[in-house]
Structures are given as C-alpha cells and as structure tokens.
Amino acid sequence: MRRVYVNEEWCLGCHLCEYYCAFANLNGRDLARTLKNVRINPRIKIEERNGISFAVSCRHCDEPLCRKGCITGAISISDGVITIDRDRCIGCYTCILSCPYGAVSPSDEGPVQKCELCTKNIYGTPQCVTGCPNAAIVYEERW
Amino acid sequence: MKYVIIGNSAAGIGAVEGIRQVDREGSITIISDEPYHTYSRPLISYLLYGKTTEEKMKYRPDNFYRENGVEFIAGVRAEKVDAERKTVTLADGRGIEYDKLMVSTGSSPFVPPVEGLDTVPCRHTFMSLDDARRLSADLGKDKHVLIIGAGLIGLKCAEGIMDKVGTITVVDLAPRILSSILDDRGARIVQKHLESKGMKFILGNSVQKFEGSKAVFTDGTEFCFDVLVMAVGVRPNVKLLEGIARIERGIVINERAETTAPDIYAAGDCTQSYDVSSGMNRIMALLPNAYIQGETAGINMAGGDKCFNKAIPMNAIGFFGLHIITAGTYNGNVYEAIDEEKSTYKKLFYSDDRLNGYIMIGDVEKAGIYTSLIRERTDLGSIDFDLICLKPGLMAFSAADRKIMLGGVRK
Numbered sequence: 001m002r003r004v005y006v007n008e009e010w011c012l013g014c015h016l017c018e019y020y021c022a023f024a025n026l027n028g029r030d031l032a033r034t035l036k037n038v039r040i041n042p043r044i045k046i047e048e049r050n051g052i053s054f055a056v057s058c059r060h061c062d063e064p065l066c067r068k069g070c071i072t073g074a075i076s077i078s079d080g081v082i083t084i085d086r087d088r089c090i091g092c093y094t095c096i097l098s099c100p101y102g103a104v105s106p107s108d109e110g111p112v113q114k115c116e117l118c119t120k121n122i123y124g125t126p127q128c129v130t131g132c133p134n135a136a137i138v139y140e141e142r143w
Numbered sequence: 144m145k146y147v148i149i150g151n152s153a154a155g156i157g158a159v160e161g162i163r164q165v166d167r168e169g170s171i172t173i174i175s176d177e178p179y180h181t182y183s184r185p186l187i188s189y190l191l192y193g194k195t196t197e198e199k200m201k202y203r204p205d206n207f208y209r210e211n212g213v214e215f216i217a218g219v220r221a222e223k224v225d226a227e228r229k230t231v232t233l234a235d236g237r238g239i240e241y242d243k244l245m246v247s248t249g250s251s252p253f254v255p256p257v258e259g260l261d262t263v264p265c266r267h268t269f270m271s272l273d274d275a276r277r278l279s280a281d282l283g284k285d286k287h288v289l290i291i292g293a294g295l296i297g298l299k300c301a302e303g304i305m306d307k308v309g310t311i312t313v314v315d316l317a318p319r320i321l322s323s324i325l326d327d328r329g330a331r332i333v334q335k336h337l338e339s340k341g342m343k344f345i346l347g348n349s350v351q352k353f354e355g356s357k358a359v360f361t362d363g364t365e366f367c368f369d370v371l372v373m374a375v376g377v378r379p380n381v382k383l384l385e386g387i388a389r390i391e392r393g394i395v396i397n398e399r400a401e402t403t404a405p406d407i408y409a410a411g412d413c414t415q416s417y418d419v420s421s422g423m424n425r426i427m428a429l430l431p432n433a434y435i436q437g438e439t440a441g442i443n444m445a446g447g448d449k450c451f452n453k454a455i456p457m458n459a460i461g462f463f464g465l466h467i468i469t470a471g472t473y474n475g476n477v478y479e480a481i482d483e484e485k486s487t488y489k490k491l492f493y494s495d496d497r498l499n500g501y502i503m504i505g506d507v508e509k510a511g512i513y514t515s516l517i518r519e520r521t522d523l524g525s526i527d528f529d530l531i532c533l534k535p536g537l538m539a540f541s542a543a544d545r546k547i548m549l550g551g552v553r554k
Contacts, residue, residue, distance in 0.1 A: 008545060008546075008549070073201070073203055090195055092460065093466055097457055100512060100514070101537065101548060102510075102512045102536065102537070105509075
C-alpha cells in the first residue's frame with residue numbers, strides 16, 4: 001500500500017509539514033487564516049539536531065502494536081490505514097506505551113491523535129506531503 | 144476444523160482474529176460464563192467514572208461474531224475439559240467437541256481469608272462488569288469506602304468512584320502505592336497527587352479482622368466504613384487444565400502459545416510465559432500481551448506459524464490527568480530525572496548495553512521508543528544512549544536504522 005516515506009537527506013527542517021498537518025486536520029481552506037494565532041499540535045513531528053532533521057508520523061505498520069494493545073478496541077485497521085475512534089478512546093495511553101516510533105501523541109481535541117493519512121479530513125490524501133517543498137516526505141508504494 | 148475458545152475477552156478475541164487470518168472456513172465456538180458481548184474489562188473503572196458507557200465498552204463491534212462466523216455460547220461456564228475425547232463439558236451438561244482448543248479463562252480476584260470477612264455486610268471485588276454494576280448500586284455521597292489494596296485495580300476503582308462517595312481510604316501492606324510498577328520516589332509523586340484529590344492512604348498496615356463494618360488493623364487501630372472493596376490481587380484461572388497441561392503459577396505456554404497438552408493452547412491472564420526483560424517466566428496479566436498471545440495461538444491453531452517471544456510487563460495508567468507509563472524490569476544501572484514541581488519523573492534501568500525497564504510519570508511522550516528498546520533487546524551501543532536518556536526519539540538511532548524505520552528500506 002501507499003505510505004508516507006521520509007527522504008531524510010532532503011529535509012530542510014522547515015516544519016511546513018507540521019503546519020499542513022495541523023491545517024488539514026482542522027479542515028481549513030486557507031493555511032495562513034486557519035492557523036493564525038493557533039498553537040499547533042500536529043500529528044507529524046520534525047525531529048532535528050546538529051543539522052539533521054526528519055519528519056516522523058505513523059508508519060501504518062503491518063503488525064500495529066497500537067491496535068493490538070488498545071484496551072478499548074478504539075484503534076482499527078481498514079485497507080492498511082490505522083485509525084482511532086475518538087468516541088471510544090478513553091485516553092489510557094497504552095498506544096503511546098506501545099508505538100516504537102513515538103507516533104501517537106496526546107491531542108488537544110480528543111484523548112490521543114496519530115496520522116490517519118488525512119482520510120478523515122476534507123482533503124483525503126496526506127497534506128504534509130503536498131506541503132513539503134523538497135520531496136523530503138513522499139506518499140508512495142515502496143514494497 | 145473445529146476451534147473452541149473458552150473466554151470472551153482480549154485473548155479469546157485475539158484468537159478469533161488470528162484463526163481468521165489463516166482459515167476462513169473452520170467453525171469457531173466461543174464459550175463465556177458472562178452473558179455479555181465482548182467488553183473491555185479495564186474499562187469498568189471508567190464506566191463508574193462516567194468516561195464511557197456499557198455500549199462504548201464493547202471491545203469489538205456488534206457484528207463481530209457474525210462477521211467472523213463465530214458461534215457464541217454466552218452465560219454458560221465451561222466446567223471440564225476431556226483431552227482424550229477432545230470435548231469441553233458445559234455447566235448445562237452440553238458437550239462441545241474440538242479439534243483445537245484455546246483456554247483464555249483470565250484471572251479472578253484473590254480474596255485473602257481475613258477473620259470476620261463474612262460479617263461485612265457490604266463487600267465487593269472489582270474485576271467484571273457485574274462487579275462494577277453491583278458496586279455502583281452501593282455508592283452514595285454519605286458512604287465511607289475502604290479499599291484493600293493500593294495496586295492498579297484498587298486505585299483505578301478509587302478514581303472511578305471518587306466523586307460518588309463521601310470518603311475513600313486505601314490500605315496496603317506495602318509501604319508504598321502501586322508497588323508492582325513504581326519505586327518509592329514515583330509512588331510518592333502519585334500518592335501526593337491522589338491525596339490532593341481527597342484520597343486517604345493507610346500504608347504498611349493490614350486488616351487483622353473485620354467486625355461487621357469495622358476493620359481492626361494489625362497495629363490495633365480501628366476503622367469504620369460502609370463499603371468494602373477487596374483488591375489485593377488476582378489469581379490465574381487454571382483449574383480447567385489441572386491434570387491435563389503443565390501448570391506452575393499459571394498455565395505454562397511457549398512462544399507459540401501452546402500448552403504442554405496436544406492441541407490445547409492458552410493465552411492471557413491465566414498463563415505464565417517468558418519475559419524477555421528479566422529472562423524469567425512469569426505471569427504478565429495485561430491486555431496487550433493477552434491479545435497478542437491470543438492472536439498467536441489463533442494463527443498456530445489454524446496451521447500457521449507465529450511466534451510471540453517479546454512479552455514484557457508494561458502498563459499505561461492515569462489518575463485524574465496524571466499519566467504513568469512503565470515497562471520491563473527494574474534492574475541495573477539507573478538514569479533518573481525529576482521535576483517535582485511539574486510532577487514529572489523518569490527513571491531508566493539498564494545493564495550490559497540493554498535497556499531493562501523504565502518508569503515515566505507526567506511527561507510520557509514517545510514512551511513507546513523506550514518500550515521498543517526493551518522489547519527488541521536493542522544493543523545500546525548501536526544508538527546514542529546519552530541522547531535517548533534525555534528524550535526518547537528516533538534521532539538517537541543511526542541514519543541507516545532510520546532508513547528502515549521511516550524510509551521503507553527492508554531489513
């Protein structure tokens with residue numbers, strides 16, 4: 001299936017992916033207007049240090065430990081995309097305990113959040129990739 | 144192929160999902176002594192808290208049994224397993240034949256034989272939906288609740304009923320709360336937080352006897368209460384396989400979730416298995432392991448080949464907004480960071496270039512990266528350990544490792 005992959009050597013550390021993520025998941029139409037005075041809490045996050053930077057978001061694992069460990073059954077997998085039913089999640093953070101990438105995080109709107117490949121917002125395809133100016137993140141099939 | 148699963152919680156459901164990955168045709172029967180659609184047992188405290196409902200507590204959607212072709216025998220206890228005839232006898236006398244059997248009978252509250260316990264008019268345990276309903280019916284703003292056991296179950300129960308009762312007092316023989324997952328320092332932080340919400344503690348003490356609604360402690364002090372909750376611990380339900388498979392503290396299973404008896408598998412709280420963080424066999428009664436063991440059993444029951452050899456103890460738990468995540472075994476050298484003001488605490492345990500365990504309180508971001516280091520027995524010499532101690536992140540790994548993790552490069 002298609003996934004978001006990272007080309008670390010191309011990452012500029014510009015954080016635009018984070019802004020596009022936050023903007024898309026607020027279902028905004030205009031990035032600047034939607035995010036004005038908003039402290040963003042994106043589902044994709046840049047790690048950076050000593051000139052190295054890269055974006056980290058959910059890997060949509062074939063063997064997702066977050067889903068297997070979820071105590072409520074709120075995390076499900078459909079066509080390879082792992083999503084969280086916020087209505088059933090009670091915020092125990094077992095998914096944060098389980099994810100080897102640190103890709104599930106506390107959310108401002110519900111108990112937890114992770115990348116759902118923009119399948120639940122108005123865009124339908126990953127906006128972090130759309131917003132990346134240097135193809136440091138791509139949405140494609142690799143194997 | 145006839146698959147029979149005893150138990151309708153995480154391990155049993157995992158077995159169904161495991162079987163169906165391999166075999167869409169074989170018949171599956173689930174036997175449960177509870178009359179309910181599969182529900183998440185750890186959510187009973189959230190139910191009393193008002194954070195979930197019985198409808199939302201369902202562990203899988205309403206159509207789960209139908210979609211997976213499962214015959215669900217609800218509200219009937221499995222009384223006996225005949226391994227020779229490959230039959231399970233139910234409490235109503237029915238015999239259910241199997242080709243492959245899964246035992247996921249869970250655990251039961253352990254109630255110690257305290258003198259006078261039977262004189263207590265209002266006493267409860269806290270493990271099942273029925274327990275939660277019964278306890279809920281006995282609560283009231285004028286009630287003084289005494290909880291025996293400051294472990295995960297006792298304290299989640301306390302949190303769940305806090306705003307529905309007059310007072311809550313929690314007693315434990317151990318000198319600290321959550322003694323199975325926290326050290327002294329961590330326990331003090333959490334205890335302070337719980338006390339700030341009105342909970343009271345009596346630690347390093349135990350009840351010598353009950354006289355009706357009065358508890359007499361070993362040091363002679365007396366305590367009057369209205370509602371008693373016994374939450375000192377749980378015991379694995381192993382009886383069905385006594386004399387059939389090897390049982391130590393729990394039903395012994397290997398990494399394929401097989402018991403020592405042919406065609407009989409087991410998973411979840413009723414089992415003991417290998418803990419890679421300590422190198423010991425132990426009971427790891429926690430939901431993620433139960434599900435993965437169940438799924439492993441299911442795949443192998445259906446003729447697949449699945450191995451789960453990465454079980455470790457681990458817990459994510461929170462009280463009134465303060466989150467705690469712990470994993471592994473607390474052995475070896477220690478890295479410690481504390482901010483008392485923000486109630487954040489982190490402690491890592493490592494030896495021989497391996498992370499053995501950790502405790503995180505308050506700031507639990509990316510905790511799973513530490514869990515993964517323990518589970519995978521990652522060589523700490525292959526990562527920037529000083530960096531990862533400060534903050535869990537993928538930056539501490541080599542660029543080549545990151546190509547595998549983030550770039551889709553195969554190992």
